[in-house]
Amino acid sequence: MIALFVILIPLAFAVVTGLTGTRRSLAVLFGLVSTLATFALALFLPGSSGVSVPWIPGFGATFTLQPGGAGVVLTLVAALTMIPTVLVAARRVERAPGVFVALLLVMQAGLAGVFLAGDLILFYVAWEVTLIPSLLLLGMFGRDKRRAAVLKYLVYAIGGSFLMLISILAIKPLSGAASYRFADLMAATPHLAGATQVWLFVGLAIGMAVKLPMWPLHSWLIDFNEQNHPSGAADVAGTLYKVGAFGFFAWAMPLLPIGVERVGPVLLALAVVTALYGALAATAQTDIKRLLAYASLSHMGIVGVGIFGLHLAGLNGAIFLLAAQMLSTGGLFLISGMLYERRHSFDLDKFGGLAKSAPALSALSLFVLFTAIGVPGLANFPGEFLSLLGTYQQHPWLAALATLSVIAAGVYGVNFFQRLYQGEEREPTREIGALETFALIPLIAGILWLGLSPAPQLQRIQEQSKLIAAPTATAEAPAPPPAALAVQAGPGALADALGGSR
Amino acid sequence: MNDVVQWAALAPLLALVGSLINAFFGRSLKEPVPGILASLAVAGGFVLAVLAFIGLQGSDHGVQVTLWRYLTAGTLHLDAGFMIDRLSVTMMLIITGVGLLIHIYSIGYMHGDDGNSRYFAELNLFVAAMLVLVMADSFPLMFIGWEGVGVCSYLLIGFWYRDRANPDAGRKAFIVNRVGDVGFLLAMFLTFKAFGTLNIGAVNAAAPAMLYGSATLTLIGLLYLLGAAGKSAQLPLQVWLPDAMAGPTPVSALIHAATMVTAGVYLIARIGAVYAMAPAAASTVAWVGALTAFVAAFAAFAQTDIKKILAYSTISQVGYMIAAVGAGAYWVGIFHVLTHAFFKALLFLTAGSVIHAMNGEQDIRKMGGLGRKMKITGVTALIGTLAISGVPFLAGFFSKDAILSGTLTSGLLAGNGGDVVYILLLITAAMTAAYMFRWYYGIFAGASRVDKHAAEHLHESPPVMTWPLGILALGSIVVGYLGLPEFAFPNLIQRWLEPATAKVDFNTVSVSTDWLLVGLSILMVALGLGVGWWVYHVRKGAPVASLKESNLAGASRGALGFDALYRILFVASGEGVAGGIATLDREVVDRGLTGTGAAVGLLGRLATALQSGFTRAYAFAMLLGVVTLVVVAALTGVLK
């Protein structure tokens, strides 16, 4: 039931907020109330029961919400990220902030639907529903070249989704499943013939690869990020909407194992290319938004590497990274919005030396930036580490290639920071303000929480990873060396305080 | 006693808290409060380390402190935990002890700098990360400390960020470190594949049961070596350290002399059990160390910056340590870490004293005779110089000697060129004495080349800076006695550390051979110092004056051109590739796919052409359609 409310509350508030239109204070109020309430509710998602009612009986579609494992983690982190996003949006969007916030809330609802759906048709509907607000955000609030960006985005998204739809429609009749519920499909699809599984998988794969995004279907992302509203809020929403990986993880791969076996290696290779390509292209960018777009592409490449390595650790890590990058990449986009506020440009050459008059902003930016490039102890690292570790076990060379991207990440990360904050300052800048600090606090808290204690979330994700890869047979004994004396400094108490159930 | 040892786990937390307080509230604290706060945090860590040291006296096992579960993935369950044993405690003592002295020194050195609190926040953070590194009981946790010190190093090198050159130097360090980190990461992945665990203790315990000399173990060893080479500035990743001198001098002393650069040495010593089973990897380690020591010593001769000489000297000395652990003489490597921490930190701090007094001048060609005006700095610098050169009865002598005999007698290196390694290190010892003599003499003795204006400002440093110098100088003399050669005297440090590290076979040699080796190294030192004395004091630098423009000098100054090579090979080509990809993406991949949109539009326009409104065209089309239908029907036999 909680899952249902996690979807309904943002929707309800979206309607209300949308109607307020231009009243900024109301937009702030409703936005904050909605996102805070949703986040608070989401904390209770783990272990909650789902919902399952018939929806289109003749067709076999049910309305099933299944709060299990990975979906819960993603919904929770997305909910956390939404809090500062609506705050920034409500305060910084010049005209019709209420509409902007409403669109963000609709997106949140749709995302929750995607992550928590237990029925394939519901999943698809949520997938497409979430597309609409992101299109509108770009089209209504974007920058001067938004039309071309919208068109490109639309063509890619619809093109992919169309193929996905064909596969989705075909899967039930072909496999003879009782309904589109995940459990029913899981029982029936593994018996499908290999060739059938392959083409069904390919159909799903293309649609999901566009959203991942995976090279060579990634070009929409660059313009999407470049042309979105300068506050960065729509870009954060876009970051949350990278649901392609989740689609693979939760639906395509568990349901079609033979398809995965045959097509997987190709996807893995493409993921490696994406990781390296994105990181390298990022190092050559001088526009902040484009740099962040390519960087984000690179991270999603690593997510792909983790997923298609088909190792339990890699799968856990990949989805964890998916959640972590919501916070770090989202944070970077919000920071880019803050930078735009100060110089009205996204051109790196217009900045420099900001650390002098904005040291706090500089420090916080560094923190988020280092999270994004995978510095250990912060959120992205456990995900990146496990993704690469897992895939290395079966595909060492591909994983090693993907690991090289950390060098490029170091380059673009440090370059980014230096061109903004180091060197001589042209003109004094405003130090970080109250709004901006409040915006970054939830993200930083989330980064520390995920970075220092990833195990509980990894455990949750594993519930779904198990459906794809079996735990490895190697015996693991984290036993201290036989001669040492082990002292347990209250791991139980500390673990409970930090993240609940194991 | 275990409880006492266990508390050492709090040491990083103290440093972290110190860092956070300075980070958030430092701006509003008046000097010297931030510095005192930071020093107290480190002092607390030092006390805890001493307590742990005492606590571990009786047992040669360590104490495991498990904190919380960090990672879980199938069969991989990794807890964040510390292993406080003799090896880690030794490192902790060095980090917090020398670190404390440097923090106190910094109070004086960074006086008046408006980034004062930021400096101490970053320095404390560094100490915290370094402590985590040495105490970690698993590779990922160690990696957290590993990259943590890298981040702090980056921040501190580029501390005076207004001048672009400084952050650029920091960036270089960070990127080169990242290359090494790739090695560390891949090593971790392979370790998990081979051992099924990432817990260091478990890996060390399982290693002896593995196939001796197997490709997997060798590869693991080589990959960790790559990581170590990055962090410890060894060939081929040594290029960042000379540039790192852009940071404040105490930073160079702490991070780039005493601690961070020794992390690689610690790593290899820590997993000595793996290297003991992979002689090829171990030999590679030793070779890398020896070659680096030699090349860096060569480069030190033509440098003219007071800190750059010390930087190359550090690279060279770390090369000694790496060679030692490569040979399997793990306690020896750590011993040299200890002695080097004292005299190198001392040397850097004296350099800082000089720079401070000379108002920022760092070119030794503009110095000379400073020992007369700065007595304490001069004397302590001399002690440091003699110690690093390996003059008997000072610290460096004992540790360097142990390294030399270790590489010669190592079972791991036998057949893999152990004797060549020995010879390289021996020659380098002579070179070390020579270039360090040049350093000392050129700054503190001889005729003064100091600019008149600067000479007026020359003064000895305040007590807050000279006291640490004194203590470090004392240490540079005394610390060596912990490691008296075992063949004749009790070797305390060997007895302390050996149980905590892996067992490697060494050839035993007769006592007379041992004395012979000692004599040989003393000879080298005398040779180096003698040459230095003759060239600079007796002949006032005349013999080398003509060499200044030679190719040899050029090669030395450019440190054999690694930097230039890398700039072309990696930086330029990297930028080219990146730019190429960016352009490719924009022009080709993008257009290629949006081209389909244009194609669809084109088709649409063609279709529109059909609807012309032209009646006769419609009629013609109809006729055509009917005829086609009829023909097809006739041909397919529908009409029968």
Next chain:
Amino acid sequence: MVPTPYYIAVSALLMTIGSVGVLTRRSAIMVFLSVELMLNAANLAIVAFARQWSASGVEPALSGQAAVFIILAIAAAEVAVGLGILVAIFRNRVSTDVDELSEVRL
């Protein structure tokens, strides 16, 4: 009697002449004329076959010939309506050139 193929040949000839006339004539009256020609060509073919089948006893001749009457009646009606439309168009714009009547388009 004259063999049926000859009638069909004439019918085909007339049909062709009529089609060509429809497609190539610019005057609307001539188009109508050609359409009539095509209709009568069809009539001829129907009558020829009607006689052939009745002679061999398959079908009574009347069914074919009845068809001809219906076609003739429809043709007459079509011409009447068509000429009416044409006169209306002629009143609006002086020419009856088909090429100028191109408003039926997208």
